[in-house]
Amino acid sequence: MFWTLSNTFEEMDTLRREMEELFNRSQRVFTASGRNFPLINIYNHPEEVRVVAELPGVQKEDLDISYTKGVLKLSGQRKAAELSEKSVQIRSERKTGNFEKTVKIPFEIDADKIHAELKNGVLQIGLPKAETVRTRQIQIQA
């Protein structure tokens, strides 16, 4: 039987989906630390991995970001509103208090170059990949 082009693409797509599933499963193990705060997205770029985390109402000084052995940790505190004694809370959906979330980063990272920005309640962390794992364009010799 010939190994047709369309077959190859199907195989690649299946492989890609399986890889994604595997990755999602590994994240689930790491992110299933009780309360789901903050919510995150992870994006892959040729040069770096970017983690986007929703942290509405969290102040910069109440947030701690660390990276050890392939695991990014976000921890901190979301403070409850300070209101007068006469106030009565009648609906509570926003989680307050301490939070911790760990994310496994599936690439080797240049830890010294990790950068983060907190704006409008959204934290964006850039984790530059180590030189050794970056995708390289290969020049073809004439």
Next chain:
Amino acid sequence: MSDTQSLQLSEKNPVLQATAEELISPENAYRPDVDIYYSPEAYLFHVDLPGIKEGDIQLEIDEKNTLVLRAKNAQEFSGELLFKQVALGNFYRAFHLSDDIDRNQVQARFENGVLEIQVGRREEIKPKRIEIKIG
């Protein structure tokens, strides 16, 4: 529902979540998390809207005293998405407010991705302590 029942209900719950019918927005929408407080002076709402631009938030109190919030998370990110929890798109929430609100005392501010809405209550309806003399 009798008038007495409805009165009791409105006394217990000065802010009611809008009914299912009203909760269905024109488009599919996410539900942002909301905290609500009330004091003799005002109702206070805190809504989580991280990453949303102030210009993409619409807020109104309609003629039936329903507070309606519409917002759109239009953030754009590049790269290959590996893991997804953040909701992008439309957000919608609506609450029935009680009749004692003061429409001239409504304020909102947006800071660190949290929207704070304050709706004042009218003087004359605020509960007052009264001495009752017997005899």
